[in-house]
Amino acid sequence: MDGDTTARLAVLIDADNAPPGIGPALLAEIAKYGTANVKRAYGDWTGTSLRGWKEQLLAQSIQPIQQFAYTTGKNATDSALIIDAMDLLYTGRFDGFCLVSSDSDFTRLAARLRESGLTVYGFGERKTPKPFVSACDKFIYTENLQSPAVPAAAEPKSLASVTTLLRDAVNAASDDDGWAPLAYVGNIIVKQRPDFDPRTYGYAKLSDLVTATSLFETQRRAVGDGKPNVIYVRAGGHVT
Structure with missing residues (x-):
């Protein structure tokens, strides 16, 4: 919940x-x-x-x-x-x-x-x-x-240890174009690893961690009706 x-x-x-x-x-x-x-x-x-x-x-x-x-x-x-x-x-x-x-x-x-x-x-x-x-x-x-998460780059080894986990979750949640809702990606990861937390790698949010890897594209999509934008992600390296 x-x-x-x-x-x-x-x-x-x-x-x-x-x-x-x-x-x-x-x-x-x-x-x-x-x-x-x-x-x-x-x-x-x-x-x-x-x-x-x-x-x-x-x-x-x-x-x-x-x-x-x-x-x-x-x-x-x-x-x-x-x-x-x-x-x-x-x-x-x-x-x-x-x-x-x-x-x-x-x-x-x-x-x-x-x-x-x-x-x-x-x-x-x-x-x-x-x-x-x-x-x-x-x-x-x-x-x-x-300890509050530090918004600085985590050690390369720490990021490398989570890259495969992120890639697999994005692939599992993606549509035909490769885009996946970031929230859904996070849910998949937690089901696999209950202790997953972006703060462990030095980032306050999952979106910050994903961006830090430089291995994914991220995109904010408007939902309408005054609702906050939804973040989508796919394998790549560009932010839109």
Whole structure:
């Protein structure tokens, strides 16, 4: 439901495995996909390890869920979050979930939520295990939220690593003349790689990344009725 701000989302944060500094940027990112009707952060709030998150709770209207560490080496926080997620799922009130953690323990939860027809957005650090990343519809690295994208050329190696992905998506979405709506290209890429994000390569938007490769033509087409122009792209190297 990208771009659909009416989607009802449940935001569940594993405070033990998410950096507290992302609070404002995290919710701003989530607002792109829908409305956060539930915002909960799980952890042992009696200690000092979550001090950074405590400062975010009131400011961001996030409900803290207390979970004591009953046994050393066992993560009771994960279990509490998973149980609450299933309870919220069964209410039938939500269109999607935002799971904020770098922990692979939530891989099966993400898969289960998607099996029920809900959209799952994952948020975690780049160290997040690939199985959890792949289990989500879309996965956003928190490093991209903490550091704004730099509108300068990314390293050639970084751009080279994404060129094939872009070409294949454009070919899959193109019409008989080779033109493809850029938004459709982006959707195809995310389905293949949930963690794809132009900010990873130093660009704020997909259109900026495509232009930086110098391998595609781009074209803005008027839609009419006061709607914004639609960007189309095809293999080439000229901008019109």
